[in-house]
Amino acid sequence: MTPEQQALFGDEPVRHVQRDGVDYALLGTAHVSRTSAEAVERLLASGHYDAVAVELCPSRYQTLTERDAWRNMDLFRIIREGKAGMMMASLTLSAYQRRIAEQFGIEPGAEMKAAIEAAGRAGIPVQLIDREIGITLRRASRRLSWWKRWLMLNGLVMSMFSRQEISEEDIERLKQGDLLTETFSEFSETAPELYESLITERDRFMAARLRQENESGESRRVLAVLGAGHLEGTAEALGSDDDPEPTVSELNHMPPPSRFIKALPWLIAALVITGFAIGFSRSPELGLALIATWVIINGTLSALGALIAGGHPLTVLTALVAAPLTSLNPTIGAGMVTGAVEAWLRKPRVADFESLRDDVVKLSGWWRNRVSRVLLVFFLSNLGSAIGTWVAGFRMVQQLT
Structure with a gap:
C-alpha cells in the first residue's frame, strides 16, 4: 500500500486480506464516530475500489436508507408471529446507539450511510454481509441458561434507563469492542456464550458472505466497512478454508430449544x-x-x-x-x-x-x-x-x- 493510500485511511484500523484473487481492505470503524464516516468517504472518493461491503443485514439496510420503512410495518403480523419481543430488543439497541450519537450531532451508522451514498455516486455495488439481527439475538438467547437470559433482558431494559454521558474519546474506544457487547457489558464477562453469538459467529458469517459476494471475480478490490471489534476475527476467518455456503447456512440456522x-x-x-x-x-x-x-x-x-x-x-x-x-x-x-x-x-x-x-x-x-x-x-x-x-x-x- 502506497503512502498516499495509507493517508486515506488516516488513524482508522485496517487489515488487508487477499483471497481468491480479490484484495479485501477491512476498515474498522466506530458506528457513531465522525472520523470513521469521514474516512469512508475519503476512501471511496479515491476511485480505488470496485465494490463496498457493509456490516448491515437487509432489514437494517432498509431502516437506514428508507425513512418510510416503518410505515410498511404490519404490527398485527409481528405480534401473531411472535416477533414482538425481537422487535422491542432491536428498538432498544437502536435507541442506545442513537443516545450516544446525539451527543455529537452525528447519525448512528453514519459511516455505513456514507459508504452506501458514496458507492451510489461512484456506481459501484453495495454488498450486505451481516447476519439478520433477529437471528443473532435468538441464537444468543438460545445459548444462555434461563438465569443468564434474564440478565440479558435486564441489560436491554437498563439500557432504556441509562443516561450516562460519555466523551468522544470513549466513543473512539468503542472501536476495540462491539456495540451489542457494549450494551450487555455489565454481565458479558459472566456469559461468554454471548461473545460467541455476538462476535465470533458474525465474524465467520461476514467473511463467508464476502466470499459469496465476490466469487464471480468481477470485483477485484473490495472495501469492507466493519465495526472494529470484528476486524481481527473477520480477517482471520477470511483466510480460513471454510466453505462459505455451508458456513452461512449453519450460522443462519436456529438451534432448537432444549x-x-x-x-x-x-x-x-x-x-x-x-x-x-x-x-x-x-x-x-x-x-x-x-x-x-x-x-x-x-x-x-x-x-x-x-x-x-x-x-x-x-x-x-x-x-x-x-x-x-x-x-x-x-x-x-x-x-x-x-x-x-x-x-x-x-x-x-x-x-x-x-x-x-x-x-x-x-x-x-x-x-x-x-x-x-x-x-x-x-x-x-x-x-x-x-x-x-x-x-x-x-x-x-x-x-x-
Whole structure:
C-alpha cells in the first residue's frame, strides 16, 4: 500500500486480506464516530475500489436508507408471529446507539450511510454481509441458561434507563469492542456464550458472505466497512478454508430449544389442571377456591402489567380475562392477545411509525408512541402473567397441603 493510500485511511484500523484473487481492505470503524464516516468517504472518493461491503443485514439496510420503512410495518403480523419481543430488543439497541450519537450531532451508522451514498455516486455495488439481527439475538438467547437470559433482558431494559454521558474519546474506544457487547457489558464477562453469538459467529458469517459476494471475480478490490471489534476475527476467518455456503447456512440456522424448556409450559399446564382435579376430588369448594386463586392472581398481575404499559382500559380488562386461559395454552401468550387488542383499539398513526426511532430514545417516548406502547403492553402483560403463573401455582400448592 502506497503512502498516499495509507493517508486515506488516516488513524482508522485496517487489515488487508487477499483471497481468491480479490484484495479485501477491512476498515474498522466506530458506528457513531465522525472520523470513521469521514474516512469512508475519503476512501471511496479515491476511485480505488470496485465494490463496498457493509456490516448491515437487509432489514437494517432498509431502516437506514428508507425513512418510510416503518410505515410498511404490519404490527398485527409481528405480534401473531411472535416477533414482538425481537422487535422491542432491536428498538432498544437502536435507541442506545442513537443516545450516544446525539451527543455529537452525528447519525448512528453514519459511516455505513456514507459508504452506501458514496458507492451510489461512484456506481459501484453495495454488498450486505451481516447476519439478520433477529437471528443473532435468538441464537444468543438460545445459548444462555434461563438465569443468564434474564440478565440479558435486564441489560436491554437498563439500557432504556441509562443516561450516562460519555466523551468522544470513549466513543473512539468503542472501536476495540462491539456495540451489542457494549450494551450487555455489565454481565458479558459472566456469559461468554454471548461473545460467541455476538462476535465470533458474525465474524465467520461476514467473511463467508464476502466470499459469496465476490466469487464471480468481477470485483477485484473490495472495501469492507466493519465495526472494529470484528476486524481481527473477520480477517482471520477470511483466510480460513471454510466453505462459505455451508458456513452461512449453519450460522443462519436456529438451534432448537432444549427439551426441558420446550416441555416446561406443557408441564406447568398439566400440573395446574391436575391441581384443579385433585381439589374437586376432595370437595367442590376446594376446587372452586383453586380456580379462583389461579384466575385472580394470574389475571390481576397480567392486567397490572398492561396498566403499567399504559394500555387502554379494555386492554387491561382483556389481560384480566385472557391471562388465566393463555397460561394453560402453551401455544399462545397473554401478550399476543393484549398486544393485538391494544393495536386494534388505538391504531398506530402514520406519525407514530415515522417518529418511532426518535421516540424510543427517551423512556417517556415508549409510552407516548402508539407503536412502542403496543410492544410494552405485549411485554409487560406477558411478564405479569408469567409471574402470576408461579405465584398462583405456589399458592395452590399451599391450599392443597
